[in-house]
Amino acid sequence: ALQAGIVGLPNVGKSTLFNAVSNSAKAQASNYRFCTIEPNVGLVNVPDERLNVLTTLVVPERIVPTQIEIVDIAGLVRGASKGEGLGNKFLANIREVDAIIHVIRCFEDENILRDEGAINPVGDKEIIDTELQLKDLDSVEKQLQKKEKQAKTDSKIKVEVEILQRCKAHLEQGKSIRSLELSKEDKAVVADLFLLTDKPVLYVANVDEPSMHTGNKFSEALKEAVKNEAAEVIIMNNSIEAQISEMEDPDDKALFMDEYKMKEPALDRLIRSAYQLLGLNTYFTAGVQEVRAWTFHNGWKAPQCAGVIHTDFEKGFIKAEVIAYNDFVKYKSEAGARDAGKLRIEGKEYLVKDGDIMHFRFNV
Numbered sequence: 072a073l074q075a076g077i078v079g080l081p082n083v084g085k086s087t088l089f090n091a092v093s094n095s096a097k098a099q100a101s102n103y104r105f106c107t108i109e110p111n112v113g114l115v116n117v118p119d120e121r122l123n124v125l126t127t128l129v130v131p132e133r134i135v136p137t138q139i140e141i142v143d144i145a146g147l148v149r150g151a152s153k154g155e156g157l158g159n160k161f162l163a164n165i166r167e168v169d170a171i172i173h174v175i176r177c178f179e180d181e182n183i184l185r186d187e188g189a190i191n192p193v194g195d196k197e198i199i200d201t202e203l204q205l206k207d208l209d210s211v212e213k214q215l216q217k218k219e220k221q222a223k224t225d226s227k228i229k230v231e232v233e234i235l236q237r238c239k240a241h242l243e244q245g246k247s248i249r250s251l252e253l254s255k256e257d258k259a260v261v262a263d264l265f266l267l268t269d270k271p272v273l274y275v276a277n278v279d280e281p282s283m284h285t286g287n288k289f290s291e292a293l294k295e296a297v298k299n300e301a302a303e304v305i306i307m308n309n310s311i312e313a314q315i316s317e318m319e320d321p322d323d324k325a326l327f328m329d330e331y332k333m334k335e336p337a338l339d340r341l342i343r344s345a346y347q348l349l350g351l352n353t354y355f356t357a358g359v360q361e362v363r364a365w366t367f368h369n370g371w372k373a374p375q376c377a378g379v380i381h382t383d384f385e386k387g388f389i390k391a392e393v394i395a396y397n398d399f400v401k402y403k404s405e406a407g408a409r410d411a412g413k414l415r416i417e418g419k420e421y422l423v424k425d426g427d428i429m430h431f432r433f434n435v
């Protein structure tokens with residue numbers, strides 16, 4: 072599964088959030104085969120209302136959601152890029168993840184220590200950004216040195232050098248690579264470096280309980296500061312999420328959430344957003360034995376999607392029977408959709424759409 076890593080300064084509520092993640096992972100582990108969990112990795116189900124709808128229509132023996140991994144990357148501090156506080160280790164951990172969940176403290180509490188003085192969400196974000204940018208600058212400069220030598224004899228490498236120089240200038244201005252405009256070809260050159268600030272990001276504004284539905288002046292300031300990043304800001308209260316995740320009895324949980332006027336745990340929102348941030352989509356298989364969600368990447372064709380179930384499905388792919396989610400719901404079953412002419416036969420070039428209900432035909 073793809074991974075999103077939780078980062079942020081100390082005492083902003085990262086562990087509290089990760090506890091919520093890991094409790095949900097544990098709760099799910101008893102129901103599904105695939106949920107194992109390492110100390111700092113939680114494998115969590117991606118909540119999807121469509122699975123529930125399909126379940127009521129098909130009434131299968133088993134429901135299997137899709138999953139992502141959330142990784143706790145604790146310990147990032149000012150100076151990490153210079154090796155401060157095991158900085159290099161944590162930065163290396165960030166390199167391994169596919170997307171970043173950046174937790175920002177937007178609550179006041181004088182009992183909870185802050186190295187950086189008064190609550191300052193924008194400043195906190197900049198500290199972390201700066202560390203990641205400095206680390207990237209390091210990587211880019213090293214690569215530049217190497218490539219500049221080669222460029223003397225190879226004109227193709229000259230182009231790469233130009234791209235790297237643009238990256239360098241951008242980072243030196245205190246900007247992240249994800250905000251640098253690059254063509255598709257240029258992006259491929261940059262992708263080889265696995266730069267930290269190239270990874271997609273979303274922000275969690277960890278607010279206190281009275282602001283959990285509305286946000287507060289801190290989360291507003293954060294929103295304002297990131298509005299040019301096209302990044303999502305999720306307002307939530309991590310302590311309450313951790314409490315919800317600790318409740319085993321569903322009735323207790325519902326009562327508790329009702330008290331706080333919550334329709335669902337904010338964690339569910341966060342996981343769905345992380346899934347989108349990772350560029351992931353879902354298709355379904357819907358049989359009486361199992362209704363199941365499967366993950367595929369934006370832009371994948373039918374055979375590649377079939378390969379998610381089994382490599383043989385991809386190798387022996389013949390065709391796919393496809394029903395759009397809305398049609399399946401409207402006609403209430405595969406047979407209903409077929410009778411209404413809504414079951415399509417698609418071939419190797421078909422670009423699978425989010426929500427498609429798929430049935431693959433293949434040679435063994």
Ligand code: GDP
Nearest residue numbers: 081082083084085086087178180183278309310
């Ligand atoms: P980390 O260092 O970022 O992992 O931070 P922790 O999750 O360990 O949280 C630091 C402290 O802040 C703990 O005592 C938490 O209970 C507390 N905390 C976390 N979230 C909130 C919150 O939303 N409001 C308040 N008042 N305290 C919180």
